[in-house]
Amino acid sequence: MTRMSGFGETIFAEMTRLADQAGAINLGQGFPDTDGPRSLLEGAARYVREGGNQYPPGQGRAELRAAVAADRAQRYGLAYDPDTEVYVTVGATAGIAASVLALVEPGDEVVLFEPMYDSYSAVIALAQGVRRPVTLRPSADGARYTFDPDELAAAVTPRTRMIIVNTPHNPTGTVFTEEELALIAQLCRENDVIALTDEVYEHLTFDGVAHLPLAALPGMAERTLSVSSAGKTFSVTGWKIGWVMGPEPLVRAVRTVNQFLTYTANGAQQLAVADALRGELDWVRAHRDALQAKRDRLAAGLAAAGFAVGRTQGSYFVMADIRPLGHDDGVAFVRSLVHQAGVAAVPAQVFYADQNEGRHLVRFAFCKRDEVLDEAAARLRAWG
Numbered sequence: 111m112t113r114m115s116g117f118g119e120t121i122f123a124e125m126t127r128l129a130d131q132a133g134a135i136n137l138g139q140g141f142p143d144t145d146g147p148r149s150l151l152e153g154a155a156r157y158v159r160e161g162g163n164q165y166p167p168g169q170g171r172a173e174l175r176a177a178v179a180a181d182r183a184q185r186y187g188l189a190y191d192p193d194t195e196v197y198v199t200v201g202a203t204a205g206i207a208a209s210v211l212a213l214v215e216p217g218d219e220v221v222l223f224e225p226m227y228d229s230y231s232a233v234i235a236l237a238q239g240v241r242r243p244v245t246l247r248p249s250a251d252g253a254r255y256t257f258d259p260d261e262l263a264a265a266v267t268p269r270t271r272m273i274i275v276n277t278p279h280n281p282t283g284t285v286f287t288e289e290e291l292a293l294i295a296q297l298c299r300e301n302d303v304i305a306l307t308d309e310v311y312e313h314l315t316f317d318g319v320a321h322l323p324l325a326a327l328p329g330m331a332e333r334t335l336s337v338s339s340a341g342k343t344f345s346v347t348g349w350k351i352g353w354v355m356g357p358e359p360l361v362r363a364v365r366t367v368n369q370f371l372t373y374t375a376n377g378a379q380q381l382a383v384a385d386a387l388r389g390e391l392d393w394v395r396a397h398r399d400a401l402q403a404k405r406d407r408l409a410a411g412l413a414a415a416g417f418a419v420g421r422t423q424g425s426y427f428v429m430a431d432i433r434p435l436g437h438d439d440g441v442a443f444v445r446s447l448v449h450q451a452g453v454a455a456v457p458a459q460v461f462y463a464d465q466n467e468g469r470h471l472v473r474f475a476f477c478k479r480d481e482v483l484d485e486a487a488a489r490l491r492a493w494g
């Protein structure tokens with residue numbers, strides 16, 4: 111047994127590889143098939159030409175840290191010192207990893223909601239922490255996934271060091287409400303627990319539902335590390351520019367770890383992202399509205415193909431129930447789907463600690479061009 115026993119190739123890499131091999135439409139791994147705003151792309155090229163090619167400072171370019179702090183203050187009223195409370199990482203992934211490695215000691219418990227993004231379990235295992243999953247289930251009206259407050263309270267013990275909160279949530283598309291966040295905040299305060307929030311889809315919420323950062327709740331700014339990144343906001347997932355925000359002692363702990371993981375992140379792209387955070391939020395709003403229409407387009411296509419489709423409030427993803435099609439094993443289902451229908455998806459099982467949960471659910475990404483979504487829907491209808 112090693113700390114990484116049981117962790118093989120990530121499901122996202124596997125599905126993209128299978129999709130490429132089979133020539134399938136890839137609605138598995140969540141990345142858009144059109145790039146972000148022109149000014150951002152050209153800005154990065156310009157900064158490269160102008161010589162932004164050597165190591166940036168370890169904590170990230172001052173321009174980006176200032177832009178992140180200003181954006182966070184303007185949109186959520188959260189005040190961060192850009193010099194000591196904002197730290198740039200290689201995507202949200204590195205920010206999450208460094209946060210967990212910095213703060214979770216062997217045997218510490220980490221509460222998190224499942225289905226959960228795959229990197230959380232892996233970095234908790236690297237830190238030799240113990241996962242305490244709380245399962246999100248469809249609400250009474252079936253409109254969204256939520257948690258049982260008693261189950262959450264029961265998961266918090268004297269050994270709990272951290273709670274990880276991902277909102278908007280991958281893969282269910284739930285955006286946590288103020289009431290849900292208030293319950294989490296109360297448990298954090300009462301039990302002296304650190305919150306780590308993954309807000310990479312913070313801009314991508316639909317139907318007027320607003321994202322609320324946990325750090326904005328009373329008593330939470332001083333105990334929350336908030337993580338976000340440029341990948342989803344500006345449709346540049348391959349750039350891997352992310353940031354961690356929080357109180358100075360926690361950010362210092364993250365920095366101590368990360369200086370030995372990656373030391374710093376791509377320099378020229380940081381400058382371009384700083385400009386985009388200041389100048390391209392209209393583009394982001396238009397992108398969000400376009401994504402909402404894509405959500406509806408893919409949901410309609412999946413429904414026409416016979417799936418029971420969940421309702422997504424934010425993120426890139428819809429969850430679809432395969433039982434109406436006569437299937438109940440998502441892993442087997444997506445393996446045949448990629449070859450037989452030519453469409454790749456991700457089985458929800460991989461997001462659960464107990465792989466019997468979510469067996470009947472499959473995640474599809476809708477962050478694709480309309481003609482790609484239409485072709486996928488047509489293939490699924492023809493196959494189903």
Ligand code: PMP
Pocket residue numbers: 140200201202203204227276280308310338339340341347350351352
């Ligand atoms: N968290 C969640 C919930 C994600 O879906 C993803 C993948 N896009 C990440 C983190 C990783 O973000 P990044 O590419 O910035 O590392």
Ligand code: GLN
Pocket residue numbers: 120122123138139140141280
């Ligand atoms: N976040 C993306 C998803 O959920 C994948 C990123 C990755 O491949 N690690 O599909």
